[in-house]
Ligand SMILES: NC(=O)C1=CN([C@@H]2O[C@H](COP(=O)(O)OP(=O)(O)OC[C@H]3O[C@@H](n4cnc5c(N)ncnc54)[C@H](OP(=O)(O)O)[C@@H]3O)[C@@H](O)[C@H]2O)[C@@H](O)CC1
């Protein structure tokens with residue numbers, strides 16, 4: 001992994017622990033000093049976000065996350081704020097016990113969290129129950145406390161308690177934070193799956209660790225870099241359309257003509273020079289009427305595709321393709337052509353069915369359901385560890401894989417992963433994936449390699465979704481993305 005930009009670098013919890021250990025053992029930063037810096041950063045964030053808060057509630061667990069909480073409580077107490085601290089255990093260990101003692105020495109009082117204990121009456125609640133040490137789902141008093149939190153803003157220390165910081169999955173009770181201040185380095189699980197509901201605003205506090213603390217630890221993943229100008233520079237003036245590729249979109253069985261039209265239009269809106277659509281003959285009239293720039297052709301089977309395949313430089317295969325003989329014959333012809341392609345929707349379902357290899361440079365864009373079919377497992381298993389699922393698919397299929405959904409991941413066969421932090425629940429609507437397929441195909445057609453096309457395509461698509469949704473995600477439709485996509489692909493987000 002090339003970059004060490006802390007704002008883009010994502011690590012596993014094991015890696016973050018290794019960074020902590022190096023800072024302490026080899027760089028001479030004491031563990032308690034790190035804890036103090038974590039508390040300083042979190043308290044500064046609390047003051048910035050809730051300047052009028054007078055009553056600070058604090059939940060402290062048994063481990064070092066609780067240690068951070070004790071030190072934050074001391075800062076709040078010393079700043080003259082009311083502090084109501086509930087501790088899960090009567091004692092802590094090591095630095096955390098020292099942190100507990102300093103809070104008590106400063107005059108702070110601790111309530112022991114027993115079954116049914118009243119949550120602190122507070123203007124802001126600080127969650128210091130569990131961080132990267134979470135080892136199992138919350139139960140007992142901790143689960144009960146977390147489930148009763150309501151009506152108060154929550155600041156989570158490092159990770160919302162109950163969230164798996166490696167996978168972003170929750171299993172049972174989990175704090176729903178308004179903001180999460182994460183320490184030392186980003187944990188990769190803060191950016192995908194349930195994390196998007198649990199973290200609130202994310203903030204990184206690197207605690208001024210020396211650069212040497214990160215030496216020898218390759219990042220596990222990165223946040224996607226949406227600087228399109230680096231990959232797709234502004235167009236020169238003296239050019240013509242043949243320079244920007246010819247996308248052939250294949251799909252749209254009976255009843256699904258709209259899907260392949262969305263793919264074709266997205267490819268046009270993202271700069272493909274020419275876009276043809278191979279679909280059922282019945283759809284051609286409507287397609288031509290609605291979007292005359294698309295070259296729509298009715299095809300009866302894969303054999304009829306030959307001349308279209310010959311002219312195409314990139315294929316977008318699958319939206320509305322169906323699983324019947326017609327779709328299967330287009331699928332076979334497209335894969336046999338060896339052209340670079342994006343494989344989506346029913347083409348992925350066919351791929352799960354038939355032992356077929358995709359050509360090198362292919363991009364697969366499964367949602368979790370399609371990924372589960374390709375992997376031969378259930379959707380819950382995919383969602384429990386999206387990083388593992390995306391990597392496994394990329395490796396076994398020798399393809400670039402986009403695992404879609406909240407916090408989409410892009411994985412390469414060599415293990416590289418980028419995570420897209422954009423997108424919104426308005427995008428959970430029919431046709432959004434068809435648009436993504438066209439976006440990635442257009443980028444391939446304009447000369448991006450499969451990795452760049454996939455990561456940039458996912459970023460453009462999600463940012464276009466955010467721009468189109470504004471603060472009204474409900475009711476967003478896939479076609480709403482075309483305007484923002486056009487602006488973004490011209491560098492509006494660079
Ligand atoms: N110097 C450093 O390293 C720095 C670390 N920092 C901070 O430390 C945090 C990591 O601390 P940590 O490793 O002590 O783990 P933490 O999340 O506090 O929990 C562990 C405790 O919880 C328990 N436990 C686990 N799951 C449970 C469950 N479901 N239900 C009940 N109990 C459960 C577990 O018990 P066990 O299972 O081991 O018996 C253990 O007692 C990190 O997130 C950051 O905030 C910062 O200060 C910066 C410097």
Ligand SMILES: Nc1ncnc2c1ncn2[C@@H]1O[C@H](COP(=O)(O)OP(=O)(O)O)[C@@H](O)[C@H]1O
Nearest residue numbers: 404405406423424425427428430431432433434
């Ligand atoms: N909750 C969400 N947050 C962010 N992005 C989402 C969310 N739901 C869906 N999306 C995005 O919208 C697209 C939906 O694709 P897909 O499920 O294939 O839809 P369709 O098959 O209807 O076209 C994907 O790019 C996905 O990442």
Ligand SMILES: [K+]
Nearest residue numbers: 127130159161
């Ligand atoms: K926490």
